[in-house]
Amino acid sequence: MTARIEENRSHPRLPDLLAAYHLVNQAEKGTAVESADRLPAVYRAEVEDPAGAFADDTVLLGTPPGADLPAGCVVLKAPYEGRAPEIKRLWVAPEARRKGLAKALMTEALRRAAASGALAVRLTVWNWREEPLALYRALGFETVASWDERPDLVCLEKPFDVIERLTPDAVRTHAVTGLAALLVDAVDSGASVGFLAPLAAHQAAAWWTRVADEAAEGVRDVWAAHGPDGGLTGVVTLVRAGTANGGHRGEIARLLVHRSARGRGLGYRLLATAEAHAAASGLTLLVLDTQADSPAERLYRGAGWTAAGTIPDFAADPAGILRATTLYYKRLG
Template structure:
């Protein structure tokens, strides 16, 4: 599998595949901002908005593709637009298709985003993830620090409220 940074045009062109990955992630129970069942049109619309944000320089997307050029994972960085926050970014939508999990792809995507952030002068990353999710083990093993937990922060795909843990990571020494 290869991990590539995609521009807005490529995100837009492959929004259907990215939407299928997002729907698979939600269907597997991951809390990534959507409720189940996630419709294809809603998922495509979300990715098309990310394509616009990527073209505007407010978002960056990395996609993992298998040897058959199928999308198997993604990660994004959201860049704040305020002058006092240009040193940081939010890591968002680290997703790996169920068929590709357990092979280190999540770590490769995370590393790609972190390395690009360093290269772009970002010194602080932050994220939120469902407390107790498998993603927490990845973030902790990759050197992310827990900032705190918020109870009943977001609804899980099935609808019940779940706590969210906030993480951060300082970059570049």
């Protein structure tokens, strides 16, 4: 089971979560107050009327697996004056911690910020908050020059990988370098993507060269993610059905994210990019298959895909061991 993340700035549980956040924050700053009605006016306004205080922002609430009520929240502030959007008010109730809820909230906030077209997202955190700092750094945030001069406040920013559709020529150009490296990395890390380990770089490059030919024929579309340094960090392809009665259908294939870029929502972004293009080009149904009980299943289920069934011993993993495969589908529109 996974945490449930929802957007709702009017949820009746939100004032309590914000109050708890601000009361702890005031205490840590050495300016403790006894109750929410004694908070500074700007924070008290958030507690009393979250919908009004965050009218232009995205407010996410997280409910732990098996629970009925949200136990955490985070706010993605709308960008202004050309600045990157900012993440604020990340809070998880003490009894719900160490269950992945903070990471789930942050991952969804990052996904939404990236989907909005932002080139980066930023936040601030007190330097004594070691656990949140560790989470932010694990999600790819880096310390930057301060935009807030309060002592002990650390300013962090995360640049987003840029996703672009590759032309057939671009696929050929990247085949022997970035794309081949992504495929080799996936096989080396145990992903069942049609190859046995060890996969030689020239074999991976040859496969991508064939993909370039398919792209030129209009059979397959390819999107790649570029990191801040220009290197490829992920890729996804969309294959169109080749039969006359399957023109409405496409297949998601080879969704790969380099190990160095995992856990930051890039897989969701690549998948969403391919889905959006499929819908815009008139496809109404997508399918895919993935190794049963693999981490990829969590991604697809979280993105709204439905499991159609599992086939035992369908394909060998990179070590040559036969594994079950689960078939998934998603209706578009």
